[in-house]
Amino acid sequence: xxxxxxxxxxxxxxxxxxxxxxxxxxxxxxxxxxxxxxxxxxxxxxxxxxxxxxxxxxxxxxxxxxxxxxxx
Numbered sequence: 001x002x003x004x005x006x007x008x009x010x011x012x013x014x015x016x017x018x019x020x021x022x023x024x025x026x027x028x029x030x031x032x033x034x035x036x037x038x039x040x041x042x043x044x045x046x047x048x049x050x051x052x053x054x055x056x057x058x059x060x061x062x063x064x065x066x067x068x069x070x071x072x
Contacts, residue, residue: 039047
């Protein structure tokens with residue numbers, strides 16, 4: 001199992017074990033924070049999340065589909 005799938009499995013496992021909704025609410029915030037940091041300091045570019053919000057949103061759901069199905 002790849003690292004992204006393990007992350008999803010662990011996040012859902014912690015949520016089920018604790019019943020704490022903040023884990024699910026905080027997941028997108030944490031994910032975007034790391035992505036924006038990488039864009040700014042590693043790749044030295046600006047993310048297109050706000051300029052192309054619909055495309056970004058669609059890509060997020062496609063990635064969410066790909067991880068558990070093994071397409072990623």
